[in-house]
Amino acid sequence: MTLMIPFDNSYALLPGVFYSKQAPVPVRAPRLIAFNADLAAVMGIAPGDVQEMAQVFAGNEVPEGADPLAQLYAGHQFGHYNPKLGDGRAVLLGETVGADGLRRDLQLKGSGRTPYSRQGDGRAWLGPVLREYVVSEAMHALGIATTRALAAVETGETVLREAPLPGAVLARVASSHLRVGTFQIFAARGEMGNLKRLTDYAIARHYPHAKGPMGLLRAVRDAQVKLIAQWMGVGFIHGVMNTDNSSISGETIDYGPCAFMDGYHPNTVYSSIDRMGRYAYSNQPDIAVWNMAQLATSLIQQMPDREAAVEEATEVVHAMPDLLQKAWLEQFRRKLGLTGAHDGDAELIADLLQRMAQNQADFTNTFRALGRPEGRDQFIDPAAYDVWLAKWQGRAESEANPLVVITDTNPAFIPRNHRVEQMIQAALVGDYVLFRRLQSVLATPFADQPDHADLQSPPDESEVVQATFCGT
Template structure:
């Protein structure tokens, strides 16, 4: 069987200035680690034999119809603006139309140096590739908008970081790879016509009902507000919410130092490069508002009278915190079994979170235990939970489907940090058993699965992961 990818490339037709034509760098000995057959069917990708897929998804063989390129973009990194970033280790092969009539990018991540590599080697090592494969697919199963993983390939080469590590390439799928930084790139250069062209393209591709640049801003705001609230609802911490990692499609993108909380702490940080806690769990809503303000600043520069648009753009951004709060409250209501609205719900949820912090309770297991009727076991002092439990039981007395709602809203399994690290260590040693097991279990995170009880367990003291790394 011959691998077939039905490319239909629109971004490549935007012309010079938006990207650099770039073929992937060849690798020595590619071997296929994983191929996502379910996603392939959505993308209408017909898989070939294992050897051919390894060659294609490593970048050694360019499939017919591909238009490989590295995208140009800028971005604020930890608040500091860099006018030129771009795909430093990723090659966009092209786009396909899925069976759902949606358009998707297919990108090779770790495919070698590009014009935008900034003295990097353009490669990825096995750990970050497997992390992104497992976590992005888990996020999809959790119902959270995300890029996805089509394939993972080992390269047979050594990537040098602190030491030598096995190289790998991830095939990433996204609704697009347009970011806030894509618009900042042209705005910073005063390239108004290119900015207009990109805006029109983004509207047509993602938000065809949007009217003009401010309509696009409003649509991106709404999508990002929903996304951040969804992250919060599962205890997810992105770790590096720079504007070049903020997708205008409202998808989670770039799983570098990402992590899921075990014990609940609002100020939780894992990213080794986030030394000041800028992207801590509780800071994510504020940061996405800041990011969207940077998008607004870029978008209005294409208007004939940008100063006249400042007031409207400001109003759009200022509405974002309340949109996030409304969605956050909707999701957390569901987590405690509430579909109806009552004035004291925010206080009820906030008090539970504070109690969880005080009692060192596990975020995922506590919410799931509410559905299973044994939440008391999650607290160091069970009596501390009882007053809140009494309030909650009175509040949910009139709810008809509380238990079913909670089971559908609170996962049993998340990609716990210590399990991900255990998986990576095993894979580096040549054992992909845990990678395959985690990938399978996380496909159905809301259902209890026989033999997977150990994957619910928080880390022991000696298993706690205190820092995660971007892997570049």
Template sequence: MTQQHIPFDNSYARLPEGLFHRQSATPVKAPSLIAWNAPLAAELGITGDPDPMVYAGNATPEGAAPLAQLYAGHQFGQWNPQLGDGRALLLGEVVDRDGHRRDIQLKGSGPTPYSRMGDGRAALGPVLREYVVSEAMHALGIPTTRALAAVRSGEEVIRERPLPGAVLTRVASSHIRVGTFQVLAARQQDEALSALYAHTVDRHYPDVKDPVDLLARVTERQAELVAQWLSVGFIHGVMNTDNCALSGETIDYGPCAFMDQYNPEMVFSSIDRRGRYAYAAQADVIVWNMAQLATALVPLLPDTDAAIKAMTEVVHGMGDLLRAAWLKRFCAKIGIAEPRAEDAALIGELMQLMDAGQADFTNTFRALGRGDARDQFTDRAAFDAWESRWKTRLEQETHDPAALMLTVNPAIIPRNHRIEQMIAAAEQGDDTLFHRLNAALANPFDAPDADEDLRRPPLPDERVRATFCGT
């Protein structure tokens, strides 16, 4: 076994101490490696063989500066003045082979001062869910945190019942959240807020001129991100401000899910009892989250009235960004490379038919590219009428619509019922489906016959009605 080297170069650890708590992970009983993402490790400049002791938190690698990050946040619209990494530790950062700085974080590494009476541990199921879904999102081309390793802890965690424990190693462009800015603004820690702002600009937006410009850039990235979620039927499930990264990456795969049947009001999260984070509500929520970021940035500008006016204009303009990003993504899904404003109505009509007929979101768009979407609809006469208008519109395109559709509409997504089957098997020690899903989802636009069962929507008795947080 070749000793592993991680080329740490830690910058967050040099920020004011009030932004984090330095500590080591709590060792686990018997760590054993489930998965190691060798291609990602190569990107990060990590050499040598993975040591389960490191990725379980039992050993601190040379150069690491482990710490739990502080943040606050609005959870389902309600302000919580202190949150933070209650079961995670930032081991440190590396500069990858493309010159991008990346965080390496352990999730499930034990209690911290921010645990709020939690055990600081993670169950195997949520660890495997995040591994599979985050890597699937990456393969789909959607900005996301990544999974570097998954390790069984050899211990049980107590949730509704005893469950096998695990630790996930997550990689992110950073873990700076809207809530990271919120906690400092709420505590009027202006010096620390300024340091965090400078760090964020240097790390993610080096050409930004001032906090208003930063807000504008973040809103642009978030508008694109949410449009990408919507285009693949993804529901984050818990879009609290502490789960909203300034990098523009998808972060925190708790009660997330991909829709099977299309329903704009679809909610899976067991804790989202009022549908705040339903599929179609996500565009409104991200605007609300950006308004909270704007509020947290106001203390950084000398003229408060002018700052509020400028930031209000940025937030109010986000609706146009979202509509444009949505139109671009969904036009491509129906083969239109050059969107026009009137195309929104054509897309809307299709999705109304999908909703009325409970059509499968992923398979319907994929079938459009193959030319056999009619079978996805219960009201086939209504689809025929829409298809006629659609084909007339496609005659005005100069490219191959089918080729475009097959490159943007995935053949396979992480189906909720397959995720649950994977977790149930893994809890019994069988990781076969976990590895099979990862392999299939790594090439989401391919459709080999061997993966047909993974592409199939759930049967009535396989449907997953609710997804759960890992805490």
């Protein structure tokens, strides 16, 4: 085998209660769709020939040094606790320590049934695999912590969803796949020894300077604060912020019914399963706090002085809304080209957002065009923009290069929902041109790319994506 993956596994050394050893289930006719050579190089992976990589990343061949397993976890799903979830359609092949010194998981998603599949088939179909590949790599290019895509493979098999669909497997890379739900299951079972092992492992792997369970809670909280503020800054809606989809490392994980907003409205929801708007755009900061409260509840269980632990955890979680507001304000100041902090900045930002919502202004294009004449083109009533712009100009007089900051902070390109859907529909008939084009353009989202200006346009009425789906 010429494909070489330098595995250095640690999670597999934990007791067997944390996982089930599980090899991927082979597929009929794997074909490599995409391979991320840049990420592979960072991970120290030596590529093999195309067919060999198709076999490995589809799960047909287990490479030397891999120790495949499916992880166990629980989680709150839309506020309701599910006591046993786990990797129902994914297998962790193992871990690598890259040239940058960072440890990363390599997981195959869509690799077949596991002991945690329940009624599922353990497979993924092509659409969600391509969506996660494109969107996760776009998030990385935007500078937002995220899982990444190493490879995508067609399986040559059919997956039954609403209709027969082509199957696929995604080779996903993450700092780890530890979730809030990983802690919840051992706390709920009262398995204090395992909860402590997990806590020690998470600290050693992600936050070595954290001291004890409450130190871990603070570190995860701060990572989540940064992440959520960045999501809000690019108009990203995760769509299913369950605790089993909340990463301890502070990465964006589990791209299911995710989407980027086109026209701005704070209550925007795309997820087909979020019927009550629990995970709407504007609710994401509050849900992040709720998720951290669930982590705190779990971590407290192992503390010898329970009363003191509750008091400290309460302080940690209760500080989170103010930290989120501060991070949000810093994020949106820079989106307005402002590097200094002035009284009234929050009101200036809120005024713009309100006018955008009233005028159905495109989120990405409005911020990209701030301070320039084309900014008013995003508004149904351009006068509403003109009134706000006069206020901004007065505030921006004290800034050195506000238009430069705006360009450096606000992307020109995002993976727009309608383009992602067009990409998927084309791939279903074997056309990957748009998939590869999106990969190329979204790799440099802050650059002006006149030849690809069509990818900046919001959807016309016939192209609007009303709902996004998990794909399970």
